[in-house]
Amino acid sequence: MKNIKVMISEEELQARITELAGQIDKDYEGKEVVVISILNGAVFFTTDLLKKMKTPVELEFIQVSSYKGTESTGEIKIKKDLDRSIQGKHVLITEDIIDTGYTLKSLTEYLSDKNPASLKIAVLIDKKARRKVNINVDYVAFNIEDKFVIGYGLDYDDKYRNLPYIATLNRLSE
Ligand code: IMP
Numbered sequence: 001m002k003n004i005k006v007m008i009s010e011e012e013l014q015a016r017i018t019e020l021a022g023q024i025d026k027d028y029e030g031k032e033v034v035v036i037s038i039l040n041g042a043v044f045f046t047t048d049l050l051k052k053m054k055t056p057v058e059l060e061f062i063q064v065s066s067y068k069g070t071e072s073t074g075e076i077k078i079k080k081d082l083d084r085s086i087q088g089k090h091v092l093i094t095e096d097i098i099d100t101g102y103t104l105k106s107l108t109e110y111l112s113d114k115n116p117a118s119l120k121i122a123v124l125i126d127k128k129a130r131r132k133v134n135i136n137v138d139y140v141a142f143n144i145e146d147k148f149v150i151g152y153g154l155d156y157d158d159k160y161r162n163l164p165y166i167a168t169l170n171r172l173s174e
């Protein structure tokens with residue numbers, strides 16, 4: 001049996017995302033931004049964030065997967081690449097969660113090579129205690145301690161993504 005416990009409610013999520021959208025709008029004033037959402041998990045966060053932003057945006061998706069057993073190298077494989085050039089564009093990556101940081105570190109290196117005018121990162125959740133690489137995250141909606149969370153895009157075994165809140169998942173019994 002599994003025990004699902006709400007950690008961040010739907011109301012808290014929406015309120016904080018509204019706040020973050022306002023901050024991002026302020027920072028990008030007078031600019032246009034290409035938002036690159038990382039499939040699949042970031043979709044929920046991205047659409048809610050973008051609906052609350054006033055900055056003109058273009059929405060792109062990228063999908064990556066870690067090479068098996070490469071937690072030490074952090075190498076990623078691009079499963080779905082961008083459809084358009086980002087050269088000279090202001091790019092904002094949106095991601096559901098940053099854990100070790102390997103995914104975003106590799107991805108920012110990959111995207112930097114495409115010469116965007118600027119490159120920033122917005123994450124819904126930061127698990128700072130787990131970080132293995134040095135990476136600057138520009139926007140963080142929530143900082144949480146080292147716990148496995150599900151919902152609002154985050155999965156366990158590809159399930160639970162559609163919960164409207166963030167929850168912890170604990171095994172009650174084996
Ligand atoms: P990183 O490369 O270690 O930062 O890993 C980030 C990825 O690990 C995220 O995109 C998630 O897919 C996954 N992940 C890390 N922590 C969690 C969690 O608590 N719940 C669900 N997925 C997680």
Ligand code: MG
Nearest residue numbers: 039040041096
């Ligand atoms: Mg993910």
